[in-house]
Amino acid sequence: MKLEEIIKPLLSWYEENKRDLPWRREPTPYHVWVSEIMLQQTRVEAVKGYYERFLTALPQIEDLAACPENKLLKLWEGLGYYNRVKNMQKAAKEIVLKYGGELPADYEEILELPGIGSYTAGAISSIAYGLKKPAVDGNVLRVLSRITENGEDILKQSVKRRVEQELEAVMPADRPGAFNQSLMELGAVVCIPNGMAKCQVCPVQHLCSARAHGTVLEYPKKAAKKQRxxxxxxxxxxxxxxxxxxxxxxxxxxxxxxxxxxxxxxxxxxxxxxxxxxxxxxxxxxxxxxxxxxxxxxxxxxxxxxxxxxxxxxxxxxxxxxxxxxxxxxxxxxxxxxxxxxxxxxxxxx
Ligand code: SF4
The missing domain is CATH 3.90.79.10 (Nucleoside Triphosphate Pyrophosphohydrolase)
Known part of the structure; x- marks a missing residue:
């Protein structure tokens, strides 16, 4: 199976099945950024309310840059991992100073901002700016490890980088944002973790090695985590x-x-x-x-x-x-x- 074979079925499935999420209605760079940061570690349903409240209070990047810390932390209360919002504010200040309040339309420049890793930079670049950059997170790694029956440890940075390179090479230049979102969406609602994958409704089931060999439960492979x-x-x-x-x-x-x-x-x-x-x-x-x-x-x-x-x-x-x-x-x-x-x-x- 060649990786590019997944593109067409995934895109048509996504067009028909994508969920109506608040951040998909007007995917400006700021909106994509806020939603992606909130969605790290938090479920979609829980994020919706926080997202609306945050953007009502801070509709522009300038507002985020100027927000008093107490108010900012209060807006984030309940989402946890407060460093995420503190880094967003640092980045917002930098964006106001260096880029006149607009996120730059350049993957490398976005990646240099505080708190933004390759996944978020890829999501903003592709969804808001139409740049051909992948957005690879744990969901995407899970989906691809199953499709290709790849047994490498998906928690390793080297594995993530390789997947990013492979996707970047094949992803469609005309619809990079939709392609990234189709993979994320598949991971969120169909190719879900543990024994729950809904292979019978999956648009790429005919291309999936794990499905063909009955090994879905064995992927993705992860090294054991340290005890808390x-x-x-x-x-x-x-x-x-x-x-x-x-x-x-x-x-x-x-x-x-x-x-x-x-x-x-x-x-x-x-x-x-x-x-x-x-x-x-x-x-x-x-x-x-x-x-x-x-x-x-x-x-x-x-x-x-x-x-x-x-x-x-x-x-x-x-x-x-x-x-x-x-x-x-x-x-x-x-x-x-x-x-x-x-x-x-x-x-x-x-
Ligand atoms: S067929 Fe099943 S395991 Fe393979 S990608 Fe689809 S949902 Fe995931």
């Missing part, structure tokens, strides 16, 4: 009347610059929590168990235990604790979704 590190934490929902405590995370590292509920390493007992609260120069009045929660990041898992602690007065508090009013703070302090299990305790009415 587990961190135990105790999360404190410290309340004083209508106010609750947050602190700002450091400017560098995981969830940098976001606000969080005060927390400590390890699982503390009620007595230890009381002592920890006293060490913050607060007077605990009442403590209540807020249950356990888990949050999974790419390399680390937080296993959390929470406590609601009511305190008497916050005037002499120590450290970088900030007490904010439940009502006034709405929308102002971005708290990462890692803590979402505990948000209800500070949102519930007195």
């Amino acid at each position: 590190r587990i961190e135990e934490k105790t999360v404190l929902l410290i309340q004083n009347g209508q106010e609750y405590a947050v602190c700002r995370r450091p400017d560098k590292g995981l969830l940098a610059g976001l606000y969080e509920f005060p927390n400590m390493d390890g699982w503390l007992t009620e007595e230890e929590v009381i002592r920890a609260v006293e060490a913050l120069k607060l007077m605990p009045l009442h403590i209540k168990n807020a249950g356990e929660a888990k949050h999974i990041f790419s390399h680390v898992e937080w296993h959390m235990k929470g406590y609601v602690v009511r305190v008497a007065s916050t005037e002499k508090r120590a450290g970088n604790l900030l007490f904010i009013d439940k009502k006034e703070s709405k929308g102002k302090y971005p708290i990462p979704s890692a803590f979402s299990a505990y948000r209800k305790y500070i949102e519930e009415d007195e």
Whole structure:
């Protein structure tokens, strides 16, 4: 089978079956960029709402460049992986300075911008500018490894680069964007992961080696991932009347610059929590168990235990604790979704 044989059936299938997605309606370079960054690590259905909200608040690249960080992180709240949006803002500033607020119509220049890898650069170049550049992500690698029964490890950069070169050589110069999207779409709705591939409705089933040999479940091949590190934490929902405590995370590292509920390493007992609260120069009045929660990041898992602690007065508090009013703070302090299990305790009415 020659790779170019997949082009025609894929394009006709895509024309007839493509999903109506908000970012496909007006695929400007900025729209493609925002959607592709959001879609990394997040499902299409979940992205739709965020996408509309983000573009309503920041309709142009200039708006993104000028947006205050708190507002930006708030717009991203719930999507996770906040470095993505911070890099978008860095890139937006560069685009305003160097390119007058328009993403350049040049693959290499796009690729040099912060937070943009070959996949996103390829998507913007091909979909928005009609340039003959591939957009290869895990979905596309999965599809192609099955069609060609290629057993190389798709997590290797060298494998990705080879696939990019092979696709670039054969992709149609007149419809590069539609071709890339047809492959992405196939990976998203037909040639889906694990044992779920819907080969019977696949437009390239007659060309697919894995389908012919009954080996679909064996592809793609991936080297085993390293186990995530587990961190135990105790999360404190410290309340004083209508106010609750947050602190700002450091400017560098995981969830940098976001606000969080005060927390400590390890699982503390009620007595230890009381002592920890006293060490913050607060007077605990009442403590209540807020249950356990888990949050999974790419390399680390937080296993959390929470406590609601009511305190008497916050005037002499120590450290970088900030007490904010439940009502006034709405929308102002971005708290990462890692803590979402505990948000209800500070949102519930007195
Ligand atoms: S035939 Fe099945 S395994 Fe092959 S590309 Fe289509 S969906 Fe994927």
